[in-house]
Structure formats: structure tokens, C-alpha cells
Amino acid sequence: DAGVTQSPTHLIKTRGQQVTLRCSPISGHKSVSWYQQVLGQGPQFIFQYYEKEERGRGNFPDRFSARQFPNYSSELNVNALLLGDSALYLCASSSPGTGEKPQYFGPGTRLLVL
Amino acid sequence: AQRVTQPEKLLSVFKGAPVELKCNYSYSGSPELFWYVQYSRQRLQLLLRHISRESIKGFTADLNKGETSFHLKKPFAQEEDSAMYYCALSMIGDMRFGAGTRLTVKP
Incomplete structure (x- = not known):
């Protein structure tokens, strides 16, 4: 197993644009969490999904959203x-x-x- | 409020010296605590969790509920221990990380 994979590795956007980030979990894992890590800080929790349902949400604005697919990505x-x-x-x-x-x-x- | 505090951003020791990375938490429930490590150019990875009470790479950590601490210790630091260390508190539907401590082990 390649472990958890994410795409893309790098992304440059301009203010006001929208972005979609993707994640594939380890095979057999049903829970996926997202974190934001700003330089010099620890990861900050954004979302947790389990079996396609949102189980937790951190202190982030509604501009942030997520979803989990039937294959758990x-x-x-x-x-x-x-x-x-x-x-x-x-x-x-x-x-x-x-x-x-x-x-x-x-x-x-x-x-x-930018 | 739930919070994890790692008071030292930087910690430097000589090879063979003992090392202790401090972690304090604030949580009203029964905590589940972890230490994660990130070596240079590698992804964040689990080092140990308090429930298993195991020793990984010579590191141990004891949960002290009275002092709300979960300090990471190693009796004899090695150069390959140089990395970024994060303490984390896991709750239902949430996980809080400390700001991290960068450990440098000098030869």
C-alpha cells in the first residue's frame, strides 16, 4: 500500500478563486480527516469524515467544505x-x-x- | 477549551544526553494522547500513543492526569532523532495538535 496519497502536490491560485484538493486513504481505512498547517504551527483540524458522514468540524469558515465518496476518498x-x-x-x-x-x-x- | 501546549519551539541536546519534550493539555474528558514526528522531507508519522504504553525508538511518554502532561522522553538522544515533534490530543470528531518542538541532536 502506498499509504495516504494526496493530489496535487503543489498548487498556486489567486485570491477569490476556488480550489479542490484530493485524498485517497489507506486501503481499508474508512475515516478521513483534513488539516491545515501554516508555517511554524502544528496542524489545525478542519474536518473529519467517517463512512461518508461528517463527524467533526474545526473552527474554519463556511468557505471550507469537504465530502467523502463511497470508495472513502x-x-x-x-x-x-x-x-x-x-x-x-x-x-x-x-x-x-x-x-x-x-x-x-x-x-x-x-x-x-497570490 | 481543549488545548495542547508545547512550551519549547526549539530544543538542542548533545548526542548521548537525555532529552525531554514537554507537552501539556487541557481537556475535561478522558484524553487520548499521541506523539507524532516529522523527519526532514518526510510525512508526519505516529511515534507513540499513551494507551499502548510502548517504547518506540527508545522514546517513552507517560500520561500524568494530575499535571495534565504527556512529556516525551529518551535517555540517550541520537543524531537521527533530530526532527519536529508534535503532541496531539484526540477527541471524538476532533484532534488538536501542539505547535511542535524542533529537536536538534548535536554530535
């Missing part, structure tokens, strides 16, 4: 991009069960908003 969408959205976006999956189990992280998508 996930997309994170960010609308009306702001300069402050520039960050590394991490996806993590966890083994069957609740999201409290150890999470396995992808390499991240680095988003730059």
Missing part, C-alpha cells in the same frame, strides 16, 4: 480564496472504527494564494 474544497489560506493541507486516514485511532498522514498539498 475525499475532497476538500475552499471557495473565495484568501491570502491567509496559503498553507500545507494534510489529509489523514485511520483504521476501521472511529477517528480516535492513530491517524496516518499523507504528504500534503502545498497551496499558495
